[in-house]
Amino acid sequence: MxxxxxxxxxxxxxxxxxxxxxxxxxxxxxxxxxxxxxxxxxxxxxxxxxxxxxxxxxxxxxxxxxxxxxxxxxxxxxxxxxxxxxxxxxxxxxxxxxxxxxxxxxxxxxxxxxxxxxxxxxxxxxxxxxxxxxxxxxxxxxxxxxxxxxxxxxxxxxxxxxxxxxxxxxxxxxxxxxxxTKDDFALSHPGGMLGRKLLLKVSDIMHKGVQLPLVYEDTLITEALYEVSRKGLGMAAIIDNDNKLLGVFTDGDLRRIIDAEVNLSTTKISQVMTPNCITTHEDVLAAEALKVMEQKNINGLIVVDEAQCPVGALNMLDMVKSGVI
Known part of the structure; x- marks a missing residue:
């Protein structure tokens, strides 16, 4: 041999x-x-x-x-x-x-x-x-x-x-x-991973309506945490009275404020949120949104409309479930 x-x-x-x-x-x-x-x-x-x-x-x-x-x-x-x-x-x-x-x-x-x-x-x-x-x-x-x-x-x-x-x-x-083009290619590959990456948009996989985690800027941290827990996305969008996005509060923010010994029952969410957060739009390809998340090392994105009002949210688990990853 x-x-x-x-x-x-x-x-x-x-x-x-x-x-x-x-x-x-x-x-x-x-x-x-x-x-x-x-x-x-x-x-x-x-x-x-x-x-x-x-x-x-x-x-x-x-x-x-x-x-x-x-x-x-x-x-x-x-x-x-x-x-x-x-x-x-x-x-x-x-x-x-x-x-x-x-x-x-x-x-x-x-x-x-x-x-x-x-x-x-x-x-x-x-x-x-x-x-x-x-x-x-x-x-x-x-x-x-x-x-x-x-x-x-x-x-x-x-x-x-x-x-x-x-x-x-x-x-x-x-x-x-x-x-x-890539769009032409996607039309002939709708069932495979290539097609999903080239055809799926953020609007196809984002959470919206009652599934969207939203809290107002004067909401206390404890109440905001209930919203984060109920919606299960590990984050919540913070809005003003005109529904404009002010920032986001994530699981990572929670860990930071616990380390800083912030009082969760008396502190407003606007004081501990991440302002000017990274967002995306619903007509963006899901693959492009994923690229942003990877580059910025974040696990989720708030989806906004032209008026900067939240209309959806998605996280890495949504990318996995949809086959984009």
Whole structure:
């Protein structure tokens, strides 16, 4: 059995070989063909159909998913299934991206006449510029690698890595060319953590109405503590008679006044509150509010309107429950 040193040596060699393959990829990205492929896809009024067999199919599936989530409508179609009916997904406004390291995938070659007869532009991604797929394509993107990381030269390794990176290069170039924004990205990721961070606003998670801890400036500390306890946010907003925010009183303030031996039954909350406290607005992204809390090392925020009247409050636990953290 191989020892630790030998296993690490083999693993490191794979990384070295695949790094060399990616260095070799620069010449193909910095080519007229890459530019032409991007422009063709940008002009497409339909969707991008990605195809590939075997390991190329797995990579193609990921490329299609990345394109779709970054502003380029795309789906993966299995070439084997395509010749048995799934090719019906194709429309005249679509573009096909076919992937095969050898460029001789029989399942894809069978489909080329049909794709051409439909007048659909065909982009090939192969490691052999003289292959059948490359020569029949409108645009060929080369992903030729110096060598596979597999010592037998059989298992696709460097070539699949190069293909994946070429797909990412296409997707990101297209994203930037389209002016795709964080808001656009969030709309296609509403269910995951990314979507929650990009879509959730303070108004979606803040406590408001009767849940909002509020006390007037002349309230005694003992009475204010009842409000803090009842609302369970570890703080209370201090307001004047016009409902304008004057400050905040938190659990941290309570610890400080206890250390200072302040009389809780006779002292007004306005005398011990934190004035000019940090606030946020309800239309702010929850992720941005979280960033403020982390930077200022505070556990909660009062939400105010344009008139500086409290309309809500939230704390770190709300961030956790909503999935922003």
């Amino acid at each position: 191989a020892d630790k040193t030998q296993l690490q040596k083999w693993g490191s060699k794979v990384i070295d070989i695949e790094k060399a393959a990616l260095d070799n990829l620069y010449q193909y990205v910095n080519s007229d063909e890459f530019e032409d492929a991007c422009k063709l896809i940008l002009q497409c009024s339909g969707k991008v159909i990605v195809m590939g067999m075997g390991k190329s199919g797995h990579i193609g599936n990921k490329i299609a998913a990345t394109l779709a989530s970054t502003g380029t409508p795309a789906v993966f179609v299995h070439p084997g299934e395509a010749s048995h009916g799934d090719l019906g997904v194709l429309s005249k406004n679509d573009i096909v991206i076919a992937i095969s390291n050898s460029g001789e995938s029989s399942e894809i070659l069978t489909l080329i006449p049909v794709i051409k007869r439909m007048g659909i532009p065909f982009i090939s991604i192969t490691g052999v510029p003289t292959s059948t797929m490359a020569t029949h394509a409108k645009i060929h993107l080369c992903i030729q690698v110096p060598e596979e990381a597999c010592p037998l030269g059989l298992a696709p390794t460097s070539s699949t890595t190069a293909t994946l990176v070429m797909g990412d290069a296409l997707a990101v170039a297209l994203l930037q060319a389209r002016g795709f």
